[in-house]
Amino acid sequence: MELKFRVIQSNDRGLITKQGDRTYARRGPAKGEETLELPTLFIWVSGKDRYLARCWTQWTGERLGDDFIYVVSWFRDVIDLHGDTRYHQWCSKQLRSELWTLERAALDLAGVSCPPPEDVYEADRHKSAIYLQRRKQRLREQTPALSPEDKELIEHAYGQRDRxxxxxxFIEYHVDHIIPLAKGGAHHPANLQVISARDNVRKGAKVRSPIE
Structure with a gap:
């Protein structure tokens, strides 16, 4: 039976390390899962550091602003992902299963404590989530019919970025749309390039690439 995972990503707001720790996430439990304990992949990111806490969590029934508070009902371990950026809160089911079974030495986190959600809550986090949803929609709408060769080239670009x-x-490189999606650019290999994250952020929604 395929496990259904809850995935929570914490950008430097506290790493869960034991049973009873509480954290928060934008996504609430699905209908019918309000009281269920689910295997949870808690991805903690701070600069170049990227850790994974594997545990089971349950919704407490509490809300914090627009977010949902979860409690760790059973704790397994924390492992070091060594900056591997393939793993994030939107990663595929296959990668989630990989994370749950990944064999790495557990980190010794004696003395590390997770702050209460109320102490580290960021009320404006959802602005970036809204942007990402818009971007996903543009990717769907602006991807033309792709040949097998086109798909292979796209996969190669993202693979190069990940390597x-x-x-x-840490995340030093992005896959950039030369003509930005926001300007009607296509999600096609002819419109993709791998550039530094700094250059991509500086470029924004401009049409010309900063490295041209």
């Missing part, structure tokens, strides 16, 4: 980021130990 470079893994070597760097």
């Amino acid at each position: 470079l980021n893994e070597e760097a130990g």
